[in-house]
Amino acid sequence: MSHLRTTAATLRALCLAALTAALLPAPAMAQTAPTALDSAASDPQREVSVAPDVRDSEIADRLTRILTASGWFDALDVEVSEGIVFIDGTAENDERKEWARQLALRTEGVVAVVDRIEITPEISWDLTPTWREIERLAERAQWFAPLTFASILILALAWLLSRGVAALARRSLRSRITSPLLLNFVARVVSIPVILIALYLILQIAGLTRLAVTVLGGTGLVGIIVGLAFREIAENSLASILLSMRNPFRAGDWIRVADYQGIVQNLNMRTTVLLTLEGNHVQIPNALVYKSIIENFSTNPNRRSEFTVGIGYDDSVLEAQEIIVAALRAHPAVLNDPEPSALVDELGASTVDIKVQYWFDGHAYSVFKVRSALMRQVKLGLQNAGISMPDSSREIIFPDGVTVRHEGADAAGDMRISAHPAPLLPEEDAADATAGEGDLASEAQDLQRQADAAPAPEEGANLLAEAPPR
Structure with a gap:
């Protein structure tokens, strides 16, 4: 019996194994x-x-x-x-x-x-998501509306308060600060903290406390970065402030600066505008003007000018000096105080050079026209007195020599020379001014009329005070 059970178990195991394998x-x-x-x-x-x-x-x-x-x-x-x-x-x-x-x-x-x-994505024409987003934006706008209104109100009040502070600063500092540019600059600096406080309050109301502290703390850093980025612009602006404080010249003054000479037209935040004697506008950066040597011809109305005259060695220097000084004193443009002078300046190769110096009213007369008239009259006086004004000597070398024959020589070899005195020049040369020299008036008024008729090369507030009428 047990043998049958063992056989049955073995068959079941084999069947299960076969089934599992299948x-x-x-x-x-x-x-x-x-x-x-x-x-x-x-x-x-x-x-x-x-x-x-x-x-x-x-x-x-x-x-x-x-x-x-x-x-x-x-x-x-x-x-x-x-x-x-x-x-x-x-x-x-x-x-x-x-x-x-x-x-x-x-x-x-x-x-x-x-x-x-x-x-396969499909294009949906369903606008439901769009309307939902619009609704969310509308809800946010409703939430921001009171904050926006409060911010606008704070900014408006801060702007009005800053204008009031600036006006008060101008009124209180007007007697101490004469420069209009510097006065406006100081007034704006005083009013800036009002705007910064307003921005801080707005950021605090919006809950952006960290951003508010960053704005106030980073203002100095931002200023440094902007200053480095716009160094030349800042340099010219600062130079304009310093020039307006020092007032080395005024509008309408005749100056020479940075190899340019002309009449000052304008001083703005960037450049100084000159009108040259040729009628051209020249814009010089204020930083260059501030660093350069400024020669102002309009500060003192009296100006000194000079020119050089050369006479022969055989002529009397004393006589030439007297003739030159007399011609200078006779001219109406020359001032008697300081008195004119004629000084021996150099002993040249063929001439004795006399430097002629004189003073005149630079506001009323032109330096170029007066010099032309005086040189003409000095030349006339010297020629009428028989004083020669030889040209510069030149040395010519003839290697083979040159045969010279004297005409009119007698048997003894003496040469007879007939003296021919220099003819007197026309009396028109003795006039104080000729048609070519005009009325000897200064070119400043003519240039100013040209400047008024021409458009300004650069618009902007003029930081200079007008020169007083002359």
Whole structure:
């Protein structure tokens, strides 16, 4: 009896082993088959049942109903073979595709999922999301409305208060600061803290405490960065302030600076504008003007000018000096105090050079016209007195020599020379001014009329005071 029981147990074990050997290859193929497919296959992290209780048709039917009910998939086709789910169709995005794959993996009896869903995004004309965003913006606007109103009110009050502080600063400092530019600059500096306090209050109301502290603390750093970035502009602006404080010249003054000479037209925050004697506008950077040597011809109305006259060595220097000084004193443009002078300056190669110096009213007379008239009259006086004004000597060398024959020589070799005195020049040369010299008036008024008629090369507030009428 025991032998029969042992035989029956052995047969049952052999049958179970054969059944297991027959069933195991099928699941193995089901797990490895998707790797040969073009689409991705997902394997569940769970054990595969040897004897599944759910049929493939039931799995396919269940998944089809769920996916169809979602309404997210088109051309849907679900097939199940040996527990492997094959899903075909189209979806609008990857999120829906992933949702379908996870759904199939969580379904009972599913061994693996082959997801062959294609993504085909569709253009939606549904404006519901847009309206929702607009509604959210409207809600935020309603929340920001009181804050915005309070901020505008604070800024308006701060602006009015800053203007009042600036006006008060101008009124109290007007007697101490004569420069209009410096006065406006100081007034603006005094009013800036009012605006900064207003910005700090607005940021505090908005709950941006850290940002408020950063704004106040970073103002100095921002100023340094801006100053480095705009160094030349800041340098010219600072130079304009210093020039307006020092007042080395005024509008309408005749100055020479940085190899340029002309009448000052304008001093703005960037440049100094000159009108040259040729009628051209020259803009010189204020930093260069401040660093250069400024020669102002209009500060003192009396100006000194000079020119040089050369006479022969055989002529009397004393006589020439008397003639020159007499011609200078006779001219109405020359001042008697300081008195004119004629000084021996150099003993040249062929002439004795006399430097002629004189003073005249630079506001009333032109330096060029007066010099022309005086040189003409001095030349006339010297020629009428028989004083020669030879040209510079030149040395000519003849290697073979030159034969010189004296005409009019007697037998003894003496040469008779007839003296021919220099003819007197016309009396028109003795006039104080000729047609070519005009009325000897200064060119400043003519240049100023040209400047008034011409458009300014650079608009901007003039930081200079007008020169007093002359």
